[in-house]
Amino acid sequence: MPAGGPELFARAAQRSGVASFLLGSRSQGMPMIWVNDAFCRLTGFTADEVLSRSPRFLAELLADPAEADLFRAAVEEGRDVARTVRSDRHDGASLWTQVSLSPVDEADGEVAHWIGMMIDVSEHIDRSAAQLASLELERRERVSLAIITETSDLLNDLDYPLALREICDVLEGALVGWAGFYMNDDGLRYAEGIDTTTPPSGRGQRHGRYIADGAGVVEGAMGLTDALGDATGPAGLVPGTVIDLQDTVQDLLDGRIDGPVRLDLTADYPQWSASSWLSRDVRQRTSSNADAPSAVLLHAIAGRRRVLGLLATSGLPASVTTAPDASGTGAVLRALARRAGLAIDNVRLYAREHRLAETLQRAMLPEQADVTGLDVWTYYAPNSEHAQVGGDWYDVLQISPDVVGLVIGDVVGHDVEAAAAMGQLRSVVRSYAYELTTPGPVLERVDQLVVGMRIPRSASLVYAALTHRPPARPDARSPELDPEAFEESTTVLEADATDGAADAGDDAKTWAIEYSRAGHLPPLLLRGGAVTQLNEAGGSLVGFGTGTRATGRVELEPGDVLLFYTDGLIERRDRALRVGLDALVEATRSITAIDSAGIGEELLSRLADAPEDDVALVVVRIPDPVSDPVTSALSPRSRRWLLPSEPASIGRARHAVLRTCQAWDLGDSANAELVVSELVANGVLHGWGHLALRLFDTGDGLRVEVEDSNPAPPVSTDGHAHRMGGFGMQIVERLADWGWRPAGSGKLVWARLRPLGERQDRSASARD
Numbered sequence: 001m002p003a004g005g006p007e008l009f010a011r012a013a014q015r016s017g018v019a020s021f022l023l024g025s026r027s028q029g030m031p032m033i034w035v036n037d038a039f040c041r042l043t044g045f046t047a048d049e050v051l052s053r054s055p056r057f058l059a060e061l062l063a064d065p066a067e068a069d070l071f072r073a074a075v076e077e078g079r080d081v082a083r084t085v086r087s088d089r090h091d092g093a094s095l096w097t098q099v100s101l102s103p104v105d106e107a108d109g110e111v112a113h114w115i116g117m118m119i120d121v122s123e124h125i126d127r128s129a130a131q132l133a134s135l136e137l138e139r140r141e142r143v144s145l146a147i148i149t150e151t152s153d154l155l156n157d158l159d160y161p162l163a164l165r166e167i168c169d170v171l172e173g174a175l176v177g178w179a180g181f182y183m184n185d186d187g188l189r190y191a192e193g194i195d196t197t198t199p200p201s202g203r204g205q206r207h208g209r210y211i212a213d214g215a216g217v218v219e220g221a222m223g224l225t226d227a228l229g230d231a232t233g234p235a236g237l238v239p240g241t242v243i244d245l246q247d248t249v250q251d252l253l254d255g256r257i258d259g260p261v262r263l264d265l266t267a268d269y270p271q272w273s274a275s276s277w278l279s280r281d282v283r284q285r286t287s288s289n290a291d292a293p294s295a296v297l298l299h300a301i302a303g304r305r306r307v308l309g310l311l312a313t314s315g316l317p318a319s320v321t322t323a324p325d326a327s328g329t330g331a332v333l334r335a336l337a338r339r340a341g342l343a344i345d346n347v348r349l350y351a352r353e354h355r356l357a358e359t360l361q362r363a364m365l366p367e368q369a370d371v372t373g374l375d376v377w378t379y380y381a382p383n384s385e386h387a388q389v390g391g392d393w394y395d396v397l398q399i400s401p402d403v404v405g406l407v408i409g410d411v412v413g414h415d416v417e418a419a420a421a422m423g424q425l426r427s428v429v430r431s432y433a434y435e436l437t438t439p440g441p442v443l444e445r446v447d448q449l450v451v452g453m454r455i456p457r458s459a460s461l462v463y464a465a466l467t468h469r470p471p472a473r474p475d476a477r478s479p480e481l482d483p484e485a486f487e488e489s490t491t492v493l494e495a496d497a498t499d500g501a502a503d504a505g506d507d508a509k510t511w512a513i514e515y516s517r518a519g520h521l522p523p524l525l526l527r528g529g530a531v532t533q534l535n536e537a538g539g540s541l542v543g544f545g546t547g548t549r550a551t552g553r554v555e556l557e558p559g560d561v562l563l564f565y566t567d568g569l570i571e572r573r574d575r576a577l578r579v580g581l582d583a584l585v586e587a588t589r590s591i592t593a594i595d596s597a598g599i600g601e602e603l604l605s606r607l608a609d610a611p612e613d614d615v616a617l618v619v620v621r622i623p624d625p626v627s628d629p630v631t632s633a634l635s636p637r638s639r640r641w642l643l644p645s646e647p648a649s650i651g652r653a654r655h656a657v658l659r660t661c662q663a664w665d666l667g668d669s670a671n672a673e674l675v676v677s678e679l680v681a682n683g684v685l686h687g688w689g690h691l692a693l694r695l696f697d698t699g700d701g702l703r704v705e706v707e708d709s710n711p712a713p714p715v716s717t718d719g720h721a722h723r724m725g726g727f728g729m730q731i732v733e734r735l736a737d738w739g740w741r742p743a744g745s746g747k748l749v750w751a752r753l754r755p756l757g758e759r760q761d762r763s764a765s766a767r768d
Helices: 005-015 037-043 065-077 122-155 163-174 248-254 274-286 326-364 416-436 439-453 483-499 577-589 596-607 648-664 669-686 728-735 756-767
Strands: 019-023 032-035 081-088 094-105 111-120 178-184 188-191 210-213 216-219 261-264 295-302 307-314 375-381 392-400 403-411 459-469 510-518 524-527 530-533 552-555 561-565 615-621 638-643 691-697 702-708 736-743 746-753
Touching: 019 037, 037 111, 065 081, 065 094, 094 122, 122 163, 122 326, 163 178, 163 326, 178 274, 178 295, 188 274, 188 307, 248 261, 248 274, 248 295, 248 307, 261 274, 274 307, 295 326, 307 326, 375 392, 375 596, 375 638, 392 416, 392 615, 403 416, 403 561, 403 615, 416 439, 416 459, 439 459, 439 510, 459 561, 524 577, 530 577, 561 577, 561 596, 577 596, 596 615, 596 638, 596 648, 638 648, 648 669, 648 691, 669 691, 669 702, 669 728, 669 746, 728 736, 728 746
Parallel strands: none
Antiparallel strands: 019 032, 019 111, 081 094, 094 111, 178 188, 178 307, 210 216, 261 295, 295 307, 375 615, 392 403, 403 459, 459 510, 510 552, 524 530, 524 561, 561 615, 638 691, 691 702, 702 746, 736 746
């Protein structure tokens, strides 16, 4: 022991910077025997105020009384104890201290005193709390960012039918106890996704139209609506009763208040109000929850011009045990509602503009009249992924019973401006074609009008008129054909005139073509394996003609084929246009098909495998009733047609399949005609946009495909309840195997006709 002995230790303890105190034994009541100066500074008590007092007064200053019980239990057991506690100073100030209490044994082992020490750890606790708060804030920010990121990804795919439901699932797992979207579509409606075909209007107060009904939502549920379809609400409320209460939900929908708004689900609201309907709907949807909410928080889903709906949330998720920062949660919900509003508005705007663009483009798509006495096939493909139309076009017009007009043209470019110029030119040519008929004068009038219209794009076109007329005299030479072809033509004409002299009407008539070209590639005439370019009657581009336009004329014979096309069919960057035209002539010369659709398919398979421009093609064939039934073709066993969505297309499709079955020498054409008729009729009635009809000979049956722009699948029904019809798909099922698949923005319905033996076997099995 150093010099000075106990006195030195007493002075050192008294001057120590650690607050210390000495208590008596338990038998004495553990009075305060000694305290040092640091104790007085830390607690605010003087030595006179604490000496001889029980330590119970210190326990009374603890913030948590349970801490005193822990010290008392340690004293009773005679063991050391150390705790970090929060207590008050004598002057009322709060501080954190680390308190330790240890027994001091006598020589006989009895505890005669207790020594205690107190260390101020307030700064350490505050620093640790600040660090924990910072970490918690960072965690919440990460959670908020993750929620916003995940919901933003879902908002980018609002075409998914359950996108809003999945956003609610994300919120319920991390931020709130329950969440739901309500869109204002002529009244509030619970929404799990956005229906872009009938998008929410953001207007309306008929909130009783949609009633929650247990498993789902029904419109105008029985017993819950009056004769006008409005919700009757709970029993006891008389319709027409006026309750002078503010409809906060309607004010939020109308934009009179910004929100968020707290909706009390236990309160009474006017029967016809948005607040009444919404509170009733939320109660029904959350009635099965363990903690059914008594109130929900409503955030407005604001679009560009109006409030589109509401985001309703309540409570905390089961995984969250501590209340999150209300301002942080509110910020996330506000950001989500704002992003949802913009995303929904954008998808609605895109869908509306897309429908408008598709409607305008469908109106501008080429049309083909159903021409009696001619086999006509048309094809059009724009060189653009985002547009259905470009600068190329064609028209097949039934000008009169004996006159058919053919137009094919090409506007420079294949963008929207080219399509607009094409639409203007098409209207002008159609108008003058019906008025004048003769090609040369028609193009002269077109030149005059185009100059005045100042159409910004140059264009080329061919206008031809096919006339059904009595046969020409044998000496009526056609200067456009070479002498050998003329001699053959004359021979055929003489034979036809001799064989048909006794016949009358259409059987004694032949076809002739008159044409005029405005800077366009020449049509081709295929006759008996020889190809002739109809390159007479040429002229400058549309609008640049200053004089008289010439008209060329050719007499046609049964079996003749006329080809009208645009440069996209033959033009390539790696070869001259003349080389492409020679390739088309060569491909035409080797054609074996005896129907216009087969001729077109052969040409496309050889020349249009990788087009670099818009492609338009019109094939016209004069049927030959003598040789067609006995001629076999080696053309590709596939056909396609583009049909407008109108009832007349059903008849065209039936004629097309009959001609195809004849060209392919397929039996059972009557059943094929019936299946095609039903599929096309179904597309006309229930689809939209143009219809694409395709036929394939698979080797074991005819395969039919009909494509339209309506993505909804076909449904087999047992007929309509109050009108005729509705058995179309049942007829198809009896005759063919059928199915459907998505195709682009619409669907494709296919059917494979079953062989006769297979159908008989199935019919027998069904009877058994």
